[in-house]
Amino acid sequence: MTITIDEMAAFCKRKGFVYPNSEIYGGMAGFFDYGPLGVEVKNNLKAEWWKANVTQRDDVVGIDGSIIAHPKVWIASGHVGCFADMMLTCEKCKEKFRADHFIEDSLKIAADGMKAAEINRLVKDNALKCPKCSGQFQETQDFNLMFRTFVGPKTDDKSVAYLRPETAQLMFTNFRLVVDNARLKLPFGIAQIGRAFRNEISPRNFLFRCREFEQMEIEYFVHPDKTYDCPYVESVYGHRILVYSAEMQAKHAEAQEMSMKEALDKGIIKTSWHAYWLASAHRWFIGLGAKKENFRIRQHVATEKSHYALDTWDLEYNFPFGWKELQGIANRTDYDLKAHMEHSGQDLSIFDEETKQKVVPHVVCEPSLGVDRSFLVFMFDAYSTRKDEKGNEVVVLKIHPKLASHKAGVFPLVNKLEGKAKEVYESLRSDIPCFFDRSGSIGRRYARADEIGIPFCITIDFDTEKDGTVTIRDRDTAEQRRVKIDDLTNVLQGLVSCRIGFADL
Numbered sequence: 001m002t003i004t005i006d007e008m009a010a011f012c013k014r015k016g017f018v019y020p021n022s023e024i025y026g027g028m029a030g031f032f033d034y035g036p037l038g039v040e041v042k043n044n045l046k047a048e049w050w051k052a053n054v055t056q057r058d059d060v061v062g063i064d065g066s067i068i069a070h071p072k073v074w075i076a077s078g079h080v081g082c083f084a085d086m087m088l089t090c091e092k093c094k095e096k097f098r099a100d101h102f103i104e105d106s107l108k109i110a111a112d113g114m115k116a117a118e119i120n121r122l123v124k125d126n127a128l129k130c131p132k133c134s135g136q137f138q139e140t141q142d143f144n145l146m147f148r149t150f151v152g153p154k155t156d157d158k159s160v161a162y163l164r165p166e167t168a169q170l171m172f173t174n175f176r177l178v179v180d181n182a183r184l185k186l187p188f189g190i191a192q193i194g195r196a197f198r199n200e201i202s203p204r205n206f207l208f209r210c211r212e213f214e215q216m217e218i219e220y221f222v223h224p225d226k227t228y229d230c231p232y233v234e235s236v237y238g239h240r241i242l243v244y245s246a247e248m249q250a251k252h253a254e255a256q257e258m259s260m261k262e263a264l265d266k267g268i269i270k271t272s273w274h275a276y277w278l279a280s281a282h283r284w285f286i287g288l289g290a291k292k293e294n295f296r297i298r299q300h301v302a303t304e305k306s307h308y309a310l311d312t313w314d315l316e317y318n319f320p321f322g323w324k325e326l327q328g329i330a331n332r333t334d335y336d337l338k339a340h341m342e343h344s345g346q347d348l349s350i351f352d353e354e355t356k357q358k359v360v361p362h363v364v365c366e367p368s369l370g371v372d373r374s375f376l377v378f379m380f381d382a383y384s385t386r387k388d389e390k391g392n393e394v395v396v397l398k399i400h401p402k403l404a405s406h407k408a409g410v411f412p413l414v415n416k417l418e419g420k421a422k423e424v425y426e427s428l429r430s431d432i433p434c435f436f437d438r439s440g441s442i443g444r445r446y447a448r449a450d451e452i453g454i455p456f457c458i459t460i461d462f463d464t465e466k467d468g469t470v471t472i473r474d475r476d477t478a479e480q481r482r483v484k485i486d487d488l489t490n491v492l493q494g495l496v497s498c499r500i501g502f503a504d505l
């Protein structure tokens with residue numbers, strides 16, 4: 001079942017997943033607030049990512065850096081100088097448009113990474129005008145995406161600071177401390193989840209392109225001579241995915257499905273590290289219920305690479321508005337550590353015990369994933385409908401139990417059984433996020449739970465009093481089983497963690 005991004009935004013608002021920010025004041029473009037259900041799903045998503053990428057790994061540790069840092073951090077990283085999008089301004093009404101998006105929408109051609117001269121030529125040759133007032137455009141200008149603020153009571157140039165446009169730089173500025181404290185040995189990663197801010201010229205597509213969002217990032221450091229030696233690569237050799245290399249794009253060829261081994265052997269993916277992190281990211285999504293076929297990996301063409309990147313591959317998702325970046329995995333080399341060494345005057349090299357060399361490690365891969373885009377992916381792949389008994393189409397949000405806001409709804413069949421049902425509910429809730437619902441028919445309560453993605457419903461009925469069992473219903477199949485109240489916590493924990501399946505009950 002495919003719905004548009006606007007339909008998804010409306011669904012998220014109606015059910016309490018995500019609201020447009022400051023709506024009572026007319027809204028604030030590019031900002032969103034997560035509601036009671038959305039905040040739970042988002043927290044679960046971040047917890048799953050942290051577990052898979054930090055807790056369950058020996059080679060990655062986490063940090064939580066602050067949003068505002070010394071402005072020199074962003075000068076050294078290159079963001080003050082070149083973190084910009086091109087902008088078209090209407091001479092008449094002064095409306096502003098993100099130039100590449102405007103070209104894409106107007107001429108239906110890819111414009112990512114297009115140079116200013118080319119954009120100016122296309123505007124002129126195609127007589128493109130302002131869609132608001134039909135005015136002429138000025139020449140394209142660069143627009144820096146960093147949000148500026150002032151630290152302290154003064155508003156002079158010396159007090160200027162920036163809201164971070166990526167979480168990444170804090171892993172570089174804290175590099176020496178983290179390496180020493182966590183006694184890290186190459187290769188290793190430093191991970192972070194946190195907010196990032198970009199003053200997007202034209203935020204659009206709901207959560208896809210916002211001005212405030214969250215990222216889950218890892219800077220993965222390796223010895224500069226070992227950028228091809230990933231010790232984990234064999235674990236992903238057999239993993240298959242749709243691959244769209246820069247060469248395929250240049251030839252206007254179709255993306256091809258292949259294994260990671262094949263992509264490496266054919267030299268399509270250059271480093272084993274890239275193959276490993278791309279496959280790991282894809283597997284993480286699939287493991288949490290996303291649909292394998294909705295993903296592909298695409299290599300950046302030369303014109304679209306960031307100022308710091310040697311080679312970049314994106315994990316892309318087939319959104320209703322086309323294939324778009326979900327996660328960027330750039331090879332940042334030693335660009336950042338060297339830049340911070342130069343600007344701070346501090347030595348950020350480390351001693352590699354294996355080679356007995358002092359080295360400035362390379363970030364061979366920087367898996368950088370948007371929380372909000374991931375949230376959208378899981379919502380789109382979970383969204384489905386079924387016909388109810390009256391023939392009406394109703395939504396079933398088949399979101400993975402690990403991500404679901406609540407793992408179970410607890411219902412008394414009739415109000416008379418509310419006391420016993422409350423008892424069951426109280427016994428569950430210290431271990432399992434669940435909710436209690438007594439209003440409406442039992443069918444109505446199941447439908448409400450299905451729509452917000454509650455994987456299991458527990459009904460307390462007249463047999464409960466007699467034999468101490470309850471009905472447990474599976475959201476995705478509507479099948480029901482009887483389970484002893486004494487076993488309920490264990491059974492639910494098993495189902496949510498996928499240790500057991502519903503068919504095993």
Ligand code: GAP
Pocket residue numbers: 165166167168198200207208209210211212213214215217325326327328366368369370371372373
């Ligand atoms: N540190 C590298 C970096 O920030 P990026 O490709 O600019 O790379 C990484 O961003 C990820 O952050 C993207 O793949 C996307 O998921 C998310 N992201 C970037 N800009 C965003 C925006 N305006 N709104 C929502 N998510 C965004």
